[in-house]
Amino acid sequence: MQEHLIFRFDVDGEDFTSAGQASVHVKKNLRQIGIDPETIRRVSIAMYEGEINMVIHAGGGVAEVHVYDEYIEIILDDRGPGISDIDKAMQEGYSTASDNIRSLGFGAGMGLPNMKKNTDKLDIFSTVGVGTKIVMRVNYKN
Amino acid sequence: MYTYEHSVLLDESKCTGCTTCLKHCPTEAIRIKGGRAVINPKRCIDCGECIRVCPHKAKKAVCGKLSDMERFKWKIALPAPSLYGQFDNLEEIDYVLDGLLKIGFDDVFEVSKAAELVTAYTRTYLKLDVVKKPAISSACPVISRLISLRFPSLSEHIIHMLPPMEVAAKLAKDKALADHPELKPEEIGVCFISPCPAKASYVKNGFASYKSCVDEVVSINDIYFLLIGKMKKSDDVPQLSESGRIGIGWARSGGEATAIFNDDYLAADGIDNVIRVLDQLENGNIPPVEFIELNACAGGCVGGVLTIQNPFIARARLQTLRRYLPVSKNQVSKEDSEYIPEHYLFDDLPEYMPISRLSDSIAKSMRMLADIHSFKDTLPGIDCGSCGSPTCRAFAEDVIKGLAEVDGCPIKALREIKEGRDA
Numbered sequence: 001m002q003e004h005l006i007f008r009f010d011v012d013g014e015d016f017t018s019a020g021q022a023s024v025h026v027k028k029n030l031r032q033i034g035i036d037p038e039t040i041r042r043v044s045i046a047m048y049e050g051e052i053n054m055v056i057h058a059g060g061g062v063a064e065v066h067v068y069d070e071y072i073e074i075i076l077d078d079r080g081p082g083i084s085d086i087d088k089a090m091q092e093g094y095s096t097a098s099d100n101i102r103s104l105g106f107g108a109g110m111g112l113p114n115m116k117k118n119t120d121k122l123d124i125f126s127t128v129g130v131g132t133k134i135v136m137r138v139n140y141k142n
Numbered sequence: 143m144y145t146y147e148h149s150v151l152l153d154e155s156k157c158t159g160c161t162t163c164l165k166h167c168p169t170e171a172i173r174i175k176g177g178r179a180v181i182n183p184k185r186c187i188d189c190g191e192c193i194r195v196c197p198h199k200a201k202k203a204v205c206g207k208l209s210d211m212e213r214f215k216w217k218i219a220l221p222a223p224s225l226y227g228q229f230d231n232l233e234e235i236d237y238v239l240d241g242l243l244k245i246g247f248d249d250v251f252e253v254s255k256a257a258e259l260v261t262a263y264t265r266t267y268l269k270l271d272v273v274k275k276p277a278i279s280s281a282c283p284v285i286s287r288l289i290s291l292r293f294p295s296l297s298e299h300i301i302h303m304l305p306p307m308e309v310a311a312k313l314a315k316d317k318a319l320a321d322h323p324e325l326k327p328e329e330i331g332v333c334f335i336s337p338c339p340a341k342a343s344y345v346k347n348g349f350a351s352y353k354s355c356v357d358e359v360v361s362i363n364d365i366y367f368l369l370i371g372k373m374k375k376s377d378d379v380p381q382l383s384e385s386g387r388i389g390i391g392w393a394r395s396g397g398e399a400t401a402i403f404n405d406d407y408l409a410a411d412g413i414d415n416v417i418r419v420l421d422q423l424e425n426g427n428i429p430p431v432e433f434i435e436l437n438a439c440a441g442g443c444v445g446g447v448l449t450i451q452n453p454f455i456a457r458a459r460l461q462t463l464r465r466y467l468p469v470s471k472n473q474v475s476k477e478d479s480e481y482i483p484e485h486y487l488f489d490d491l492p493e494y495m496p497i498s499r500l501s502d503s504i505a506k507s508m509r510m511l512a513d514i515h516s517f518k519d520t521l522p523g524i525d526c527g528s529c530g531s532p533t534c535r536a537f538a539e540d541v542i543k544g545l546a547e548v549d550g551c552p553i554k555a556l557r558e559i560k561e562g563r564d565a
């Protein structure tokens with residue numbers, strides 16, 4: 001296995017206001033490595049949407065960013081309710097978020113589609129009642 | 143070679159090496175070395191926070207002097223609208239403008255007048271198909287520099303309208319040439335009366351390939367006492383002001399945005415708030431708005447570090463001053479506003495400089511970053527600044543980059559001595 005960097009964040013499911021902090025932190029680190037701005041932007045969007053998803057749907061979880069030579073992998077792991085119909089969840093505008101969450105301006109059903117749009121590869125592993133793991137990959141030119 | 147000329151300087155004799163500026167610098171541009179604050183020019187965005195917070199008045203803005211204008215035969219003052227908020231019981235802007243003539247200027251051209259014209263053309267600009275929404279104002283030079291250094295993916299959102307100061311400089315020079323055909327262009331000098339050091343930097347360095355038309359920048363606090371001594375309230379003061387509510391409104395946060403007459407805007411002020419908004423914007427996490435106005439200073443330009451008055455008081459005074467003014471005194475006809483004249487626009491933005499990059503190679507930077515993280519874990523994590531770096535993380539970075547000594551943390555050293563004694 002090649003040498004690579006890992007950043008790990010605990011995403012607090014209780015705290016709406018801190019959602020987004022991990023993505024700010026990752027941005028800073030990627031800038032220091034010298035990753036190009038467009039890649040940073042894509043990682044940051046995917047990461048942010050993932051964080052928000054974990055807060056809204058899963059009561060938090062763990063986010064990891066792995067930086068390899070030619071791609072960046074974002075792994076989001078939670079012990080939430082799981083996704084019963086992944087195809088449906090991928091549709092723009094589809095959301096299972098509660099009215100309460102929607103009234104806060106979240107749950108527009110754009111999270112997963114946005115993550116897909118800003119990554120080169122997205123895999124969802126989910127078991128209802130157990131949790132969800134999302135693995136995203138963003139390629140970049142070294 | 144790095145040639146950017148800043149407008150924030152340190153008076154070494156006054157600096158005690160305390161950590162106040164270190165902790166407040168939004169770009170972590172300051173380190174304490176040998177008991178003195180040192181500014182890294184590549185990171186400095188001229189926001190003036192360090193001037194604002196320095197308890198020893200050791201940080202200074204480098205602006206021009208009024209006497210520097212003596213080299214011109216025809217001297218024109220360009221007062222920033224924030225100047226009007228600096229005086230008690232001011233009923234007429236004309237008193238200020240007349241005062242400027244009395245302290246030696248041959249003419250005045252209000253930046254607020256230019257601001258009204260910029261507003262009129264910005265409304266047209268925002269309708270252009272090429273404009274990337276949300277459009278970000280280009281008026282605060284700190285913001286433009288911050289975006290080009292730290293948020294390059296947002297650069298294309300910055301509108302290419304010149305700030306009112308530049309438009310005022312051009313129009314003032316044109317007017318002088320038209321009114322006084324005997325003058326040669328090089329005999330005419332324009333002097334911006336500025337609330338902040340960032341404008342002075344903008345004038346010195348230009349903006350990417352754009353060269354400023356302003357000849358000198360003098361700070362509000364520098365001319366304040368001279369000006370106030372010459373100002374008089376009387377009915378025979380000439381009527382010079384050509385500014386309405388919109389132009390004056392530019393002095394405070396939200397003034398530029400509300401003037402566009404489009405409710406879909408966001409206005410943020412104060413450098414930390416601005417950085418948070420830009421981070422969120424980069425994440426795509428901003429409600430759909432058409433226009434974003436960002437001001438580095440809390441309150442907007444009235445909060446500039448070179449002003450005299452508390453920004454909230456200045457803002458309240460401007461409110462009173464605006465009350466009986468028309469919305470704008472500088473309307474552009476519908477027909478004329480369809481085409482934005484060339485002298486309201488600039489071509490390019492500063493190139494992205496990856497200043498925070500650790501090395502030229504990604505592989506090497508990754509190794510360095512791993513070292514930074516593991517070294518950081520050995521530090522106390524209280525971000526006290528005693529080592530001369532703003533945070534433990536920044537110190538770890540400095541050590542790995544070879545800019546700080548590995549044993550530079552006094553807390554860690556103390557802990558090690560104690561552990562050695564206890565063992």
